Amino acid sequence: MDKPALAAWLGAEITGMALLSGGAIQQNWALDVLAGGQAQRWVLRTDAAATLAVSRSRAEEFHLLRAAHAAGVTVPEPLRLCTDRSVIGAPFFIMRRVDGLAAAHRVVRSETLAGGRQALVAALGRELARIHSIVPPRADLPFLGEPASDPCRRFVAAMRVLLDAGRLPRPMLEWGLRQLEISAPPPAATVLCHNDFRTGNYMATEAGISGILDWEFAAWGDPHEDIGWLCARCWRFGGPGEVGGVGPRAPFVAAYEAASGRRVDPARVAWWEIAAAIRWAVVAIDQAERHISGAEPSLELALTGHIVPELELDVMRAVMARAA
Amino acid sequence: MSWDGHEAPDTRALLEIARTTLMEAVIPALTGDARFKALMVANAMAIARREDGPAAAAVHAAVRELGDVAALCAAIRAGAHDPGSADHDRIAASLRALAEARCRISAPKALG
Incomplete structure (x- = not known):
């Protein structure tokens, strides 16, 4: 530098x-x-x-x-x-520079951060509602392009393109994608999705949330996409709460609905939670490949590949629970 | 007893004692980034040790049960095994068994 x-x-x-x-x-x-x-x-x-x-x-x-x-x-x-x-x-x-704790494993263990678990998930709901108040068209965000007409089908298609580019067949992920495809809800609202809104990507102090970080994946999409990502099992870091490992869904949803004026559809959230496991698995495969190919030898990237089996198990469990 | 030319202890035993030493004698003395990296090393050694054990046989058996996996993937995508089809339940159960077997190597905590 x-x-x-x-x-x-x-x-x-x-x-x-x-x-x-x-x-x-x-x-x-x-x-x-x-x-x-x-x-x-x-x-x-x-x-x-x-x-x-x-x-x-x-x-x-x-x-x-x-x-x-x-x-x-x-x-x-x-x-x-x-x-x-x-x-x-x-x-x-x-x-x-803002102060606060971001490390996910510590955030999910804290009983007092941001006023406690209920207060923290409510604050996350309000933050997400404000993010989702940004809607197209926006002349200051031309790089976001035109919103997809059908975010669910676009997701399935995009994941298949990435799987086809991979070295190996991924039957559990294919299974999950097919189940998502045949149960895709029709298009709804289009908003700015953060697309990596999860524990680990916000900072909080004892007083409250101090910063939402890591905006590099933001795109126009279905608001439930961000909620599914935040709540997916793979982003709970061993914490006890279904919302980001932090706290229960009810106060999160209540705060989000009150601040946004939008209703949260639990079936859509469930759809995007399965999508979250698949998306993280596809990214993890790609990251591990950077090590496997020799392009970027890294123990962290190598171990990221070994996250894939538990994401596949998340997908199979969730799909089979929905069918039962 | 026949001799295969390899000196004991073998891969598994060496990984086990090396990891135990790392966990008990090295990691407690580390902090910060070095501790984080050493924990990753310990995790990698644990995965490698489980690769050389009964879980690997379970993975191979579960994969064999699926037959031609690339063809299966194409059929799943084409809708040939959708809910209501003849072998939907069997394939779902096989895929779940494979995911569980893979977790026994990569992430046994996920099975709990």
Whole structure:
């Protein structure tokens, strides 16, 4: 990282800089600066070496954060975007640094975070309702494209394309996709879906949610898609609650419905929960393949492949429970 | 007793004692990222040890029961085994058995 070039672009003195988290896709740097004589705590977010083709660019993520911030979603306030690669070698943006706990295994074990389990799931419901208040068309979000006419069928088709590109047949995932296909609900509302709204991707303090993070998969879709992802068994991290491992569904749904004016259809949520296990399995297969192919040797990627069997079991259990 | 030329302890026994040593003597002394990575190493060793055991035979048996898996996938997608078809229940049960057998290697906690 070229600190003098960065300081010049920022027009600020950098007093501290440390890598916060080296995700597989993005890097986050904690940045302490003196700007206009004021001490500021920022985060610099940029691309890591390997960027998933499906994930949004830093510039797009910056515009999504701005839209979310304006809609009242609790996000780290986006400050400045730099698309000039000559500054640090890759596009990046600056946002305010927020305090809080994100680590999923600790979030699901806490009885007091954000005021306790019931309060935390209610707050998640309100945050998601604000995200879903963003609806097409939006001139500031042109990169989201036209909404799909049928998000459920689009999902099934997209997963099949990815499975066909894989090395191995995946009969349990095929089984789940076929069951989803023949039970797909008709298209409903179209909203901005965060598409990775789960425990681990928000920060919270004892006082409440302090930031919804990781917007790189956001897209137009069915609001139930985000609810299914949040509630899916695979994102509970061993926690006791059906909503993100944190708490029960009723206060989450009540808060979401009150804040959004939308009704939550449990059958649609169940559909998207099966879809969530399939989507995570397909991503996990792809991540493991980066290790297996030799492109990016990594123990973490290697172990991600071994998540696939329990996702397949989630799919089989859920499909058979629905049929029974 | 015949001698196969291999020195004992074998793959399984070595992985077991190496993992026990890692868990009991190494990981307690680690913190932060090194601890996280060492726990991943321990997890990888546990999976590798289970690959070399009875769970692997259960996976192979469950796969054999499915026959030509690529053809099965195409048939599932085409709707040949939809609910109401003759072998829907049998195939669902076989796929679930395969998923469970695979979990015995990759994620035995998921079976609990």
